[in-house]
Amino acid sequence: MDSLCCYKLVVGKKIIKCSQCKEEFENGYGYRMHWEQKHFYPYIRKNSFDFESAKRDKENGANS
Numbered sequence: 092m093d094s095l096c097c098y099k100l101v102v103g104k105k106i107i108k109c110s111q112c113k114e115e116f117e118n119g120y121g122y123r124m125h126w127e128q129k130h131f132y133p134y135i136r137k138n139s140f141d142f143e144s145a146k147r148d149k150e151n152g153a154n155s
């Protein structure tokens with residue numbers, strides 16, 4: 092009973108963790124804004140997306 096109660100309290104506070112870095116957000120809007128600015132727009136090339144740079148940055152971020 093008690094453990095179930097604690098579990099509900101923990102999950103009740105929704106935190107969205109960025110899949111690309113360590114940042115956390117309290118709502119989807121903040122996460123989306125962050126993700127687009129940090130992990131999407133910087134890699135946009137003319138008519139394409141720079142997947143190689145994005146992948147490289149993600150790997151670097153995970154190691155540091």
Ligand SMILES: [Zn+2]
Pocket residue numbers: 109110111112113114125126129130
């Ligand atoms: Zn991020």
